[in-house]
Amino acid sequence: MVKIELKNISKTYDKDVTAVKDFNLEIEDGDFIVLVGPSGCGKSTMLRMIAGLEEITDGEFVMDGRLMNDVPPKNRDIAMVFQNYALYPHMTVYDNMAFALKMRKFKKEEIKKRVTEAAKILGLEDYLKRKPRALSGGQRQRVALGRAIVRDAKLFLMDEPLSNLDAKLRFQMRAEISKLHNRLKTTTVYVTHDQTEAMTMATRIVIMKDGVIQQVGAPKDVYDYPENTFVGGFIGSPAMNFFSGEVRDGEFITADGIRLPLPETKAQAMKAAGYGEGPVTMGIRPEHVTLEPPAAAGQSLAAVDSEVIVSELTGAETLLYSKLGSQELIARIDSGLDLRTGETVRLAYDMELAHFFDARSGDRLKLGEEAAISV
Amino acid sequence: MVKQTAAARPKLSKPKVSHFETIQGRRQALNVINWVLLAAGSILMLSPLWWMLVTSVKTMQEVMTYPPTFWPESWNWSNYMKTWEAAPFDLYTVNTLTITILVVIGNVFVNSFIAYGFAKVPFKGRNALFAIVLSTMMIPGFVTLIPQYVLFAKLQWLNTYYPLVIPAFFGSAFNIFLLRQFYMTIPDELIEAAKMEGASHFWIWWKIGLPLTKPALATVAIFSFNGAWNDFLGPLLYVNDENLYTLQLGLQVFKGQMSTQWNYLMAGSLLVLLPVIILFFFFQKYFIQGINLQSGGK
Numbered sequence: 240m241v242k243i244e245l246k247n248i249s250k251t252y253d254k255d256v257t258a259v260k261d262f263n264l265e266i267e268d269g270d271f272i273v274l275v276g277p278s279g280c281g282k283s284t285m286l287r288m289i290a291g292l293e294e295i296t297d298g299e300f301v302m303d304g305r306l307m308n309d310v311p312p313k314n315r316d317i318a319m320v321f322q323n324y325a326l327y328p329h330m331t332v333y334d335n336m337a338f339a340l341k342m343r344k345f346k347k348e349e350i351k352k353r354v355t356e357a358a359k360i361l362g363l364e365d366y367l368k369r370k371p372r373a374l375s376g377g378q379r380q381r382v383a384l385g386r387a388i389v390r391d392a393k394l395f396l397m398d399e400p401l402s403n404l405d406a407k408l409r410f411q412m413r414a415e416i417s418k419l420h421n422r423l424k425t426t427t428v429y430v431t432h433d434q435t436e437a438m439t440m441a442t443r444i445v446i447m448k449d450g451v452i453q454q455v456g457a458p459k460d461v462y463d464y465p466e467n468t469f470v471g472g473f474i475g476s477p478a479m480n481f482f483s484g485e486v487r488d489g490e491f492i493t494a495d496g497i498r499l500p501l502p503e504t505k506a507q508a509m510k511a512a513g514y515g516e517g518p519v520t521m522g523i524r525p526e527h528v529t530l531e532p533p534a535a536a537g538q539s540l541a542a543v544d545s546e547v548i549v550s551e552l553t554g555a556e557t558l559l560y561s562k563l564g565s566q567e568l569i570a571r572i573d574s575g576l577d578l579r580t581g582e583t584v585r586l587a588y589d590m591e592l593a594h595f596f597d598a599r600s601g602d603r604l605k606l607g608e609e610a611a612i613s614v
Numbered sequence: 615m616v617k618q619t620a621a622a623r624p625k626l627s628k629p630k631v632s633h634f635e636t637i638q639g640r641r642q643a644l645n646v647i648n649w650v651l652l653a654a655g656s657i658l659m660l661s662p663l664w665w666m667l668v669t670s671v672k673t674m675q676e677v678m679t680y681p682p683t684f685w686p687e688s689w690n691w692s693n694y695m696k697t698w699e700a701a702p703f704d705l706y707t708v709n710t711l712t713i714t715i716l717v718v719i720g721n722v723f724v725n726s727f728i729a730y731g732f733a734k735v736p737f738k739g740r741n742a743l744f745a746i747v748l749s750t751m752m753i754p755g756f757v758t759l760i761p762q763y764v765l766f767a768k769l770q771w772l773n774t775y776y777p778l779v780i781p782a783f784f785g786s787a788f789n790i791f792l793l794r795q796f797y798m799t800i801p802d803e804l805i806e807a808a809k810m811e812g813a814s815h816f817w818i819w820w821k822i823g824l825p826l827t828k829p830a831l832a833t834v835a836i837f838s839f840n841g842a843w844n845d846f847l848g849p850l851l852y853v854n855d856e857n858l859y860t861l862q863l864g865l866q867v868f869k870g871q872m873s874t875q876w877n878y879l880m881a882g883s884l885l886v887l888l889p890v891i892i893l894f895f896f897f898q899k900y901f902i903q904g905i906n907l908q909s910g911g912k
């Protein structure tokens with residue numbers, strides 16, 4: 240059992256580069272936290288501070304009630320998987336996995352037991368005598384995982400462990416790490432800039448930008464209710480569509496003057512929130528823009544004629560690139576339709592599922608709809 | 615498809631070119647020139663060695679004849695036995711080996727440890743300190759000769775091996791530099807991983823640093839072996855007791871005030887040189903690497 244509290248943590252390099260700012264997070268036992276964000280947003284820095292490889296400039300890192308700020312890495316009982324695996328090239332796979340246990344003066348039999356067990360879990364039994372250079376990328380990755388597993392540490396840290404693998408292997412290892420987590424239940428903090436990894440692996444996602452947390456939540460919550468336009472645009476692929484415009488008389492009017500009527504409850508809520516009139520940004524996921532079907536019960540569709548710019552068949556679905564007025568949009572529609580460039584289609588916007596953001600700050604307007612979801 | 619027989623194929627008439635105009639021809643010619651140059655160079659380099667060998671088997675009379683002979687009248691191999699017996703060379707060998715081995719151990723481990731620190735342990739003033747260490751390379755050895763002698767005299771280390779051995783345990787700028795360069799190529803991630811797995815810097819150096827820098831360590835070992843084995847000035851300055859003599863000092867018995875027994879001196883020198891030559895044959899690779907590192911290549 241482990242409980243981790245990160246309180247107001249900041250990191251400043253060389254007095255003026257602030258890599259992490261006022262980071263607050265509580266990590267529960269068994270959590271699989273994914274730190275995600277664009278390059279340079281401070282994910283690795285945060286992870287390295289937890290590991291003890293980087294000093295914490297400000298704030299507190301508490302683990303099981305103990306302040307860890309000044310505890311050296313070797314006494315933290317934290318295992319880390321590095322991006323380039325960091326396997327010891329002169330040691331066999333077995334010795335690589337046994338290193339930490341040897342350093343901690345475990346008995347030979349115990350070491351053997353643990354390494355063998357980890358090797359079995361990871362399918363590395365046949366490679367124990369090999370040196371890392373004689374392994375494929377995926378196998379090396381497994382050894383790196385094995386090295387962490389044998390320690391039975393309180394916390395796993397992983398910094399973009401899959402970024403050196405090709406797409407297929409990455410997909411496979413992603414599933415494998417998830418499986419491993421389900422089995423071992425070791426609390427994990429995982430860093431990636433790949434939102435798909437974040438969505439598929441995390442119990443909770445932490446989205447960062449410029450060293451500041453933008454949102455923390457379960458993948459589905461983050462996807463369905465992004466706190467701001469940055470999160471909306473970062474999570475989900477293809478990204479959320481954003482249209483600038485304004486609200487007036489219960490309608491959203493795009494910058495080009497196209498009118499999309501709002502559902503009654505939404506219009507009311509916006510008025511209540513003080514946005515009954517004035518500029519807002521509308522955000523809508525590609526799957527909520529469809530070729531106009533008859534509206535089902537409870538749906539509130541606004542339909543607009545649009546020109547097909549490109550339609551891309553990705554397999555099970557088609558991505559339709561078009562425009563709402565002058566603003567670009569992507570719709571995700573059922574494939575099987577043969578849409579030609581230049582053709583006019585009628586696209587329906589599911590206004591019930593659309594989000595509205597403050598035009599200036601980009602923060603999502605809280606219209607009461609997430610009450611049902613957030614715990 | 616109609617099969618064409620060899621006979622039916624039109625014959626391509628080869629244009630007549632001289633052998634040296636073809637690409638292979640030119641390559642061959644270049645090869646020949648290369649070999650000739652290399653051979654000439656080798657002969658030039660080996661000639662002193664040959665001269666030593668020839669001199670070592672001559673009689674003293676023949677050594678003195680003029681013009682000198684490049685092929686001895688008789689090969690007096692017994693010179694070697696006489697040489698070895700002229701002084702307690704067995705003892706000198708043991709003495710020299712003792713010093714050399716200690717010096718090699720000191721150089722390899724101490725410099726490696728210091729270099730690890732400079733490459734992988736961040737601390738305040740590291741770069742400044744490293745600059746100071748490097749700057750000691752600029753001081754010619756002879757400048758410090760007398761102060762050093764005074765220092766060792768005050769420590770009462772004269773006529774012991776301490777002055778020859780102890781300094782090797784205090785690091786040398788060049789070796790530190792060379793090994794640091796090697797450590798820089800080891801990714802920091804590796805060190806960090808080991809740190810997280812519970813290793814202290816000492817253990818990281820021992821378990822990861824040493825094995826991964828083996829080639830550089832071999833270079834350091836060979837150079838310090840060479841240096842210590844061939845050191846003449848050090849023992850000459852600090853060792854008086856004949857029981858403590860090294861081989862290089864021992865060879866001086868053949869150099870009298872009046873005359874030098876060149877044949878024995880050469881025989882002795884060749885014998886003393888032998889381990890170095892053997893070492894070179896086995897570790898050529900590291901010698902060359904060391905020289906490359908010195909000249910900044912890689």
Ligand SMILES: Nc1ncnc2c1ncn2[C@@H]1O[C@H](COP(=O)(O)OP(=O)(O)OP(=O)(O)O)[C@@H](O)[C@H]1O
Pocket residue numbers: 252253256257258276277278279280281282283284285432
């Ligand atoms: N040692 C350092 N000295 C100075 N600045 C640093 C140092 N390490 C990182 N930074 C800066 O801190 C910021 C955050 O870096 P960090 O490595 O944490 O980003 P990241 O989110 O992991 O990015 P990536 O996805 O590219 O790995 C960057 O602006 C970076 O330039």
Ligand SMILES: [Mg+2]
Pocket residue numbers: 282283284398
């Ligand atoms: Mg990073």
